Amino acid sequence: MNKKTQKGNLSRRNLFKFGAGAIGTGVLTAGIGSKLMVLEPAVAQQKDITPDQALQSLIEGNQRFVARKRRNPNQTPTRLVEVAKAQKPFASILGCADSRVPAEIVLDQGFGDLFVCRVAGNIATSEEIGSLEFGSLVLGTKVIMVLGHRRCGAVDATIKGAQVPGQIATVLDAIKLGVERSKNIPGDQLENATKANILVQVEKLKSSTVLSQLIDTNKLTIVGAFYDLDTGKITMVS
Template identity: 75%
Template sequence: MERIFSRRNILKLGAGALGTGVVTAGVGSQLVSPPKVIAENNISPDQALQQLLEGNERFVNRKRKNPHQSYTRLTEVAKGQKPFASILSCADSRVPSEIIFDQGFGDLFVCRVAGNVATPEEIGSLEFGSLILGSKVIMVLGHERCGAVDATIKGAQVPGQIGSLVAAIQPGIEQSKNQPGDKLENACKANVRAQIEKLKKSTVLSQLIQENKLKIVGGYYDLDTSKITIVS
């Protein structure tokens, strides 16, 4: 299969977009400097996932190493980033990725939005994190007692742009109907699966998956224990 979305093509696209003002200065500056920012992480997607889960296990067992949190690390990654994993997480203040996975500066490429929904902007960000920065795994991380999912189940009338989140969560709610067990937990996990399916429809991400350069998985965070379990 012809590699339509090659790094070279993406870099050319980014350079052209800079001229028209489409790409922001922050993103564009990375796109036109490939030697400094394109990651060649020497780990597999499975190893990247294992690294995430081991970090969470350390956090759960109160054996944190607090890696890559020194001033030296800060100055190192100021020159370029090579995150090994990306997280699409809920914006909930109780679910800070770097803490619950016991990681530090430059380790995780994190997108946070209420309900951990895969909007076009979030998908584009994760495409960038995987294709350009070299992230090897994307985890869609839902959590226990998610307020956004709960509001969607209850059909809450919400003002402003909050309704766009409810609409994005609704497909997962539909999939969880009639399942035995806790209704909210089922819906939270179903929402994770629904967002994974949206991500897999990305031509950029699906190509990386086919080439065994990326894995997309679901996670469920227990607010009471801080334990993350894989959502299949």
């Protein structure tokens, strides 16, 4: 066997290992379109809760954070060892990269509870959507929360038409639709645009074939939420 063939076999072997680790004891069945597969995770692989219960857990966690009554769940050395073997997050977060909005803290969650994607402007890029599809389809998260926040610098820069270098412009381009939709809404322009942007990103996620199938089968819900930097409170955006 030559070196090229050996490398090919090793690559395929590694791929199989990844697939086995991601799927665990789940069963693959045809379900999304003609070329995609839907994962039906084994009950033992994740918390047996509904999408509504998962969302309620996030809301209650934030309420504890605001009331300064955090429980700091699942943050023990025992939990660290437990999730090192496998992860079973119950919720996914598409949040802004802003350093002032750490999801696990403001939602009072711990190791292995949240599958988090963070990017400036909490935008649903192809890479973010793919990651969240994985989180819901393979890992079994029951809710995706798009979490924007007050005084978002990315939204503010988009409103002002800032001229930016490098790839920063791609972030602003993804926010423009939300800014456009909020133009005629009375009140604070930045807050209105931020909330409109959250809803745009929710729409993008719901347009995913993978995620929409999970929603249709009552395995997932996708919501928008707004974080107040001053109070720490999260409110739902509709």
